[in-house]
Amino acid sequence: MKVFDCPVIGRRPISEFDYVGEVRTPPMDADETTWAEYVFNRNGAPGLLREWWYHRPTGRWYVMERDTVKDEVLRFIDLEDVRYDIPA
Amino acid sequence: MPWRLLKHGLTSSHNEPRFFPESRPLKPHYDVVIIGGGGHGMACAYYLAKEHGITNVAVLEQGYIGGGNTGRNTTIVRSNYLTPEGVKFYDTSLKLFEDLADDFDLNIFYSTRGHFTLAHTDSALRTMRWRAEVNKHHGIDSEVVDRDFIAKEVPYMDLDCAGHSPVMGALYHAPGAVARHDAVAWGYARGAYNRGVEIHQKTRVNAIRTQGDRVTGVETDRGFVSCNKVVSMVAGSTPRITSMLGLQTPIEIYPLQACVSEPVKPFMDTIVVSGSLHVYVSQSSRGEMVMGASVDPSVLHSTRSSFDFVEGLTDKMIDLFPFMSRMKVMRQWAGMSDITPDFAPIMGKTPIDGFYLDAGWGTWGFKATPVSGKTMAWTLANDRNHELIEPFRLSRFTDFDLVGEKGAASVGH
Numbered sequence: 001m002k003v004f005d006c007p008v009i010g011r012r013p014i015s016e017f018d019y020v021g022e023v024r025t026p027p028m029d030a031d032e033t034t035w036a037e038y039v040f041n042r043n044g045a046p047g048l049l050r051e052w053w054y055h056r057p058t059g060r061w062y063v064m065e066r067d068t069v070k071d072e073v074l075r076f077i078d079l080e081d082v083r084y085d086i087p088a
Numbered sequence: 089m090p091w092r093l094l095k096h097g098l099t100s101s102h103n104e105p106r107f108f109p110e111s112r113p114l115k116p117h118y119d120v121v122i123i124g125g126g127g128h129g130m131a132c133a134y135y136l137a138k139e140h141g142i143t144n145v146a147v148l149e150q151g152y153i154g155g156g157n158t159g160r161n162t163t164i165v166r167s168n169y170l171t172p173e174g175v176k177f178y179d180t181s182l183k184l185f186e187d188l189a190d191d192f193d194l195n196i197f198y199s200t201r202g203h204f205t206l207a208h209t210d211s212a213l214r215t216m217r218w219r220a221e222v223n224k225h226h227g228i229d230s231e232v233v234d235r236d237f238i239a240k241e242v243p244y245m246d247l248d249c250a251g252h253s254p255v256m257g258a259l260y261h262a263p264g265a266v267a268r269h270d271a272v273a274w275g276y277a278r279g280a281y282n283r284g285v286e287i288h289q290k291t292r293v294n295a296i297r298t299q300g301d302r303v304t305g306v307e308t309d310r311g312f313v314s315c316n317k318v319v320s321m322v323a324g325s326t327p328r329i330t331s332m333l334g335l336q337t338p339i340e341i342y343p344l345q346a347c348v349s350e351p352v353k354p355f356m357d358t359i360v361v362s363g364s365l366h367v368y369v370s371q372s373s374r375g376e377m378v379m380g381a382s383v384d385p386s387v388l389h390s391t392r393s394s395f396d397f398v399e400g401l402t403d404k405m406i407d408l409f410p411f412m413s414r415m416k417v418m419r420q421w422a423g424m425s426d427i428t429p430d431f432a433p434i435m436g437k438t439p440i441d442g443f444y445l446d447a448g449w450g451t452w453g454f455k456a457t458p459v460s461g462k463t464m465a466w467t468l469a470n471d472r473n474h475e476l477i478e479p480f481r482l483s484r485f486t487d488f489d490l491v492g493e494k495g496a497a498s499v500g501h
Contacts, residue, residue: 002396015396019386021340033486040338040429040485044327046389068341069389 007076009058020052023063023077025084050077107278108153108287114313115286118146120468121306121315123293123329124322125149126158127269127454128446130276131461132321132468133285139462140469143284146315147277148308150292150325154273157323160391160423161454162346162368162380163269164359166203168230168261170219173479174432174493175226177459180476182263184458192275196267197373203264204238206362208253216259223261233260242358250407253364264359266370266378272457296332296443303442317468319444321460324389324424326447333440337447338485339426342383343390344451345397347420349412351375365404376418379405383425383451393422425450432491435464435480436473444468445482452493 003011022042027034043049046069053062063077096102120136122129125147136142149155167179189196207213216232223230234257235247247255281287288310295307296318305314320329326339352375361368366382381401384394398417406413427450428434434448446464449456463474473481479491 021387036486036488037336041336042338042340044337044339044341044387044426045331046328046341049387051386068387071388071390071392 004053004064004073006055006062008060008062009055012055016055016057017062018054018056020054020061023050023052023082025082028087048074050082107274108281108289111288111290112286114146114288114291114308114310117144117314118286119144119315120317120319121145121313122147123306123318123320124156124325125153125273125277125287125289126156126321126323127154127273127276127457128158128323128449128460128464129321130154130273130280130287131457132319132446132464133280133287133461134276134283135462135465136468137280137283137285140465142465142469145280145285146313147280147285147287148291148293148306149287149289152289153277153287154270156325157423157425157449157453158269158273158457160346160421161269162370162378163266163372163454164203164264164368164370165198165267165455166261166264166359167228167455168203168205168219168223168259168264169493170215170222171432171491171493172222172226173491175222175228177476177480178455179226179228180462181456181459182265184462185265185267185455188267188272188275188458192279194271194275194278196271196275198265198267199373200263200265201357201359201370202241203261203359204233204242204361205259205261206238206255206360206364207257207259208249208255208362208364210256212364213257216257219259229262231260233258242356242360244355244411245360245408246410249365250410252407266359266372268373269454272454276457276461293329293332296329298333298440301439301441303440317442317444319446319464319468321446321464323426323447323449323453326426326445330445330447333443335438335440335443337434337445337482338429339434339448340387341389341424342386342427343388343392343422344380344383344425345393345420345422346378346380347398347401347417348372348376348378349415350418352377352415360408362404362408365408367401367404367408369405369409377412377415383427384422389424391422391424393420397422427451429485430490431493433460433477433480434482435460435477436467436482437471438482448480
């Protein structure tokens with residue numbers, strides 16, 4: 001995989017992007033064990049992974065769903081789909 | 089040697105001794121099943137049999153012996169780490185390495201070279217000094233050296249690095265060495281096999297059976313095998329094993345790539361590493377320049393190699409060694425590194441009774457082969473973590489007791 005076919009900015013070389021990692025939702029009100037698990041543990045298994053990628057030239061963030069065995073981006077995710085509320 | 093080969097070619101049979109037996113049926117029960125027939129798995133089997141008298145052991149390997157990261161690393165052995173836990177652990181390993189050829193009665197081409205970690209910035213030099221002091225405190229030969237010393241020892245290197253990032257000094261670790269990685273795995277395997285351990289290649293584990301919180305056996309593509317203890321020593325395939333048990337870990341898999349140049353006459357008798365430039369290089373006993381860089385930027389469960397890697401690596405390499413611009417890259421490859429957040433391994437007991445983990449070997453696994461085998465064998469035999477690996481237990485992440493090993497190679501920190 002050398003190029004992302006991005007719906008917003010078109011085909012861009014992957015070298016323009018920073019890899020930020022798996023998309024995760026923090027537990028808002030949890031005990032220390034749950035927090036430790038959130039902070040450190042990762043879904044390391046092969047398969048589909050939703051990940052954050054940052055496009056440096058335009059400063060925009062993207063979420064992509066990628067097959068981590070074949071190294072293929074299957075789709076771009078609407079940021080609304082990964083949004084969560086921070087409790088007041 | 090060619091004459092001998094020719095002789096064998098002309099006769100229908102020859103009595104060249106086999107290192108390992110041909111495939112045999114699996115037994116219904118073993119005391120210990122080791123998943124993964126790389127250096128670590130073989131070392132663990134060897135020490136289980138040799139030091140603990142446990143020989144009803146099967147090593148199950150989905151491919152062939154030493155075909156994973158054992159055969160893909162750049163074979164550097166050193167102990168100049170940053171944390172006291174790391175230093176003690178890797179130094180035990182280095183000392184074991186020095187005696188391995190005698191133990192095995194096999195040449196592992198162990199060659200002490202001296203190891204330079206270059207510093208191109210003030211902050212890097214500060215970390216070198218920190219590492220040197222920790223090392224010296226633990227009795228390890230490690231010191232910060234200046235440009236003159238480096239110029240004398242590595243005269244063919246451009247200390248100004250083409251003017252981009254001049255070398256300011258280095259951490260010099262005289263015991264730093266290289267060894268033949270395949271021979272290490274084969275030596276351990278032969279030693280284990282001669283003591284009664286069974287080695288099953290092309291045998292894949294598909295599931296691990298449990299009853300309550302206890303392991304009862306493994307399901308393989310050659311049938312079910314019951315056992316009391318299972319240890320996973322599969323490096324880059326660790327998440328596939330832990331997900332069979334629903335065990336959560338911080339491990340993520342990133343490819344680590346390496347390459348070798350065409351062979352040239354011996355000129356380089358040291359190992360040179362630059363953390364800032366993300367390169368490391370040594371010359372193999374065959375004359376090839378063995379080169380590596382940092383891990384790939386994103387998670388990937390594959391051993392594909394890329395042009396980006398060679399391009400990035402050679403760009404930096406030519407800054408340090410301008411004459412290498414005329415050399416050709418002969419082979420390149422990748423291994424799957426199981427990276428942990430604190431760059432230290434995850435070893436020992438797990439919340440599942442009878443399931444042990446030897447993982448998180450990222451970019452630092454080969455040099456730990458002997459000590460990991462030895463301490464894991466002790467842990468399996470005594471059912472409690474060996475004192476050297478206690479800091480590397482899985483529960484350190486829930487106890488907020490991380491190791492912070494920033495002396496690890498080829499990781500950005």
